[in-house]
Amino acid sequence: MEKGLVSIIVPTLNAGKYIRNCLQSIQNQTYSNYEIILVDGESTDDTLDIVKDFPNLTIIKQKDEGLAGAWNDGIRVANGIYFTFLDSDDTWEANTLEKHVSLLQNNKDKICSIGEVKFVLDDPSDPPSEFKLALQEGSHLAYMPGCFMGRIEIINEIGLYETRWKIASDIVWFAKLKALGHRVGMINSIVLHKRVHKNNLSYNTAQSPIYNKEIVKLLFESIKSKRTKSE
Numbered sequence: 754m755e756k757g758l759v760s761i762i763v764p765t766l767n768a769g770k771y772i773r774n775c776l777q778s779i780q781n782q783t784y785s786n787y788e789i790i791l792v793d794g795e796s797t798d799d800t801l802d803i804v805k806d807f808p809n810l811t812i813i814k815q816k817d818e819g820l821a822g823a824w825n826d827g828i829r830v831a832n833g834i835y836f837t838f839l840d841s842d843d844t845w846e847a848n849t850l851e852k853h854v855s856l857l858q859n860n861k862d863k864i865c866s867i868g869e870v871k872f873v874l875d876d877p878s879d880p881p882s883e884f885k886l887a888l889q890e891g892s893h894l895a896y897m898p899g900c901f902m903g904r905i906e907i908i909n910e911i912g913l914y915e916t917r918w919k920i921a922s923d924i925v926w927f928a929k930l931k932a933l934g935h936r937v938g939m940i941n942s943i944v945l946h947k948r949v950h951k952n953n954l955s956y957n958t959a960q961s962p963i964y965n966k967e968i969v970k971l972l973f974e975s976i977k978s979k980r981t982k983s984e
Contacts, residue, residue: 756858759787759850759902760836762827764820766794768841769803771948776807778844784851788832792823800841821914821922824898828908836905838898842948845899849944853902856938864910864936865903868944870895875948892943896927899945 761779765772779789789810793801804810813830815823828836835857839845849868856866869892894900911929914922930937 757786757835757854758833759784759854760827760831760833760905761787761789762792762824762831762836762838763789763841764792764794764815764823764827764838765796765800765804765841767796767798767800769796769798769800771842772800773803774844775839775841776804776810778847779839780807781847782845782850783848784854787850790827790830792827794823817916819916819919819922821916821918825913825916828913831905834905835902837902839945840899840947843899844946844948846942846944846946850902852940852942852944856940857902857904860938862936863938864907864933865901865930866938866940867894867896867930868900868940869893869942870897870900870945870947871943872947872949894939894941895945896931897945897947898923899947901927901930 763775768775776789779787787809789807791804791810791812792815793812794815801812804812811830813826815826817823817825824838827838835854837850837853852868853866857863871892911926911933914926916922918925
């Protein structure tokens with residue numbers, strides 16, 4: 754089944770504590786036709802020393818702002834016919850790439866695929882206050898970067914991540930993805946192990962006033978768009 758290069762985009766910033774496990778989970782994949790594009794936001798710890806010996810890896814300096822900018826920077830230099838993302842503190846199941854590629858190769862009508870996530874507390878005795886502990890139970894189909902793989906042409910259809918959103922850019926992008934409906938293939942098994950800790954951007958920003966403002970603005974724009982379409 755070794756067909757089609759997969760571009761794996763890994764945004765990172767001072768991820769020395771986790772990056773080795775992240776990249777090792779890529780190296781352990783049963784599907785080996787991939788490139789890793791590590792987008793570094795000027796790390797000052799030992800991240801870049803750790804990653805230098807991993808094969809198939811290219812390091813680029815982040816040019817655009819925020820996590821959305823890092824994703825976009827990676828997409829712009831991707832050589833693959835498929836692309837996906839993995840946060841530098843997360844890991845994949847060994848057959849994650851194989852499952853995604855197999856689905857896309859066998860279903861030409863699907864433009865992307867989504868799998869399930871398993872949440873893992875980094876420190877069970879001290880979970881982030883915003884994390885719902887019930888999420889640890891079982892696995893969950895999730896529209897999130899680490900559970901996604903897309904054909905590169907999807908970018909022509911729904912565009913890059915919108916950097917005007919400081920926090921909600923992934924919510925907006927994956928809302929566009931959901932709108933594709935039956936063109937999204939589903940993998941009903943775990944593809945991603947999502948590490949949960951207090952330094953997760955998602956749990957830090959959930960308490961930010963910027964997050965609340967962006968969610969309100971996003972809801973307003975959604976309502977306005979629906980009204981315009983119905984007129």
